[in-house]
Amino acid sequence: MGDRDEGLFAPGTASSRKRVLSVFVRAVTGASDAPGRADNAGALGRVLYLAHLGVVLWWLLDRSREQRATRALVGLMLRGARFAAIALRLPGG
Secondary structure: OOOOOOOOOOHHHHHHHHHHHHHHHHHHHOOOOOOOOHHHHHHHHHHHHHHHHHHHHHHHHOOOHHHHHHHHHHHHHHHHHHHHHHHHOOOOO
């Protein structure tokens, strides 16, 4: 959402980035198993947004056949998310 000639991080795309970030934060804070503290939920939403942004950037640069590198990255992130979910359930998480 912005001028076609501007980059992803151009000022003209700031509103789109903020809107997508808010979707991730709302998804986490509204989840039935959201972290107990609101600041933790907001932080987790931001981490998920950054992960999403990283995958999009990786995908844009992926020259592998049928985007195999992107598929591998997403698979790695899913495996890592399982461990993160366990860590979030630990006291203080």
